[in-house]
Amino acid sequence: MKPPIPLEVEIKLALPPTGPAALSQHPLLASVPVSQHALANIYFDTPTNDLAKARIAVRLREIDGNVLHTVKTAGQGSGGLSQRQEWEWQAPGPQLDLTALAKLPPFQGELAQALPSLVPTLRTDFTRRCWQLTSGLSSIAATETDNHIELVLDQGEIISGSYRTPICEIELELKRGEPEALWTLALALAEQVPLRPSDSSKAARGNMLSAQHWPLPDAQTPAQWLHRATLALDAYHDSQQASFLAKAHQAINTLAEHPELDALARTYALALPSALDAQGQPQAAYGSAALALAYRLAY
Known part of the structure; x- marks a missing residue:
């Protein structure tokens, strides 16, 4: 064996x-x-x-x-x-x-x-x-x-x-x-x-930094939209390209309107945009909402 x-x-x-x-x-x-x-x-x-x-x-x-x-x-x-x-x-x-x-x-x-x-x-x-x-x-x-x-x-x-x-x-x-x-x-x-x-x-971040290329996956399901938003925030902080912060917000907003979300998951999703500051950094409420949403989508 x-x-x-x-x-x-x-x-x-x-x-x-x-x-x-x-x-x-x-x-x-x-x-x-x-x-x-x-x-x-x-x-x-x-x-x-x-x-x-x-x-x-x-x-x-x-x-x-x-x-x-x-x-x-x-x-x-x-x-x-x-x-x-x-x-x-x-x-x-x-x-x-x-x-x-x-x-x-x-x-x-x-x-x-x-x-x-x-x-x-x-x-x-x-x-x-x-x-x-x-x-x-x-x-x-x-x-x-x-x-x-x-x-x-x-x-x-x-x-x-x-x-x-x-x-x-x-x-x-x-x-x-x-x-x-x-x-x-x-x-x-x-x-x-x-x-x-x-x-x-860290390895993936280094590889994308070297290539100066941060690809984002397509998304259809709520979990995929959350993943896309998370990767877009990662890309924004490493690239400092404002377009990725905009894509993160777009993914979060699309997620919040997704018809497959239940009421509680939608509440978590709606809390995310206002919990990011202008530099894309999380305020206190972001982590709690994002983790609770990720857990609900995973289970």
Whole structure:
């Protein structure tokens, strides 16, 4: 029997500049020890961007004197929640381990030919603060499951050639338990922290930054319109092109009028436009409404 493919289940939340300070004061974190690390990350692709086209990320990460090798596939989900295949192991040195890569499922087909051509394409350098949440979750999650969530706050930048864009985000990763706990924790944070769901990984943001091209998916269902709005906000903050902020508002307005929404979901959708400021940053009400809407559309 083959071993199960490892899955990463997480919610990604983008923060405005005021977000980190608000997060550090949240009562859920008051008695939880925090660790801090400087992370230097190099992403690899072929000169023709074969991995980006396949939505696969290959990364070397230096942390505390160790080098970690990571491979991730495309995330499935929206509203900030994603599930993706992930493989991670300690690398023997600061070079790609092509032998180990060749054994992984993403490189069993045509992409196997791409391995010898991999070169560095972008960097993400940031400081990570990390909290391990276990016992405190019982006060917010209506479940008896033994949950463990790793909450990280990343602050730094993505560097791709001459282009740079800031990183200021929370990731909630489910280490043990049920995804329900991720939603309840995210909603609890949103009560006091200005935030918004983000559907773009650091690697995807770097690839689009390098290409100076931010494609948006077509949408028909309410969940697809929410996903399009979220990606448009991600694109606006990395590109600083006002057209993407306009497209985000257009997607939100279309979502609010969608005939498939029930009354409660429509209430959440109608609250979104006024909860974004003129710079496309979330005010306090945005995160709560967007997360509640995403949860309702997903379940």
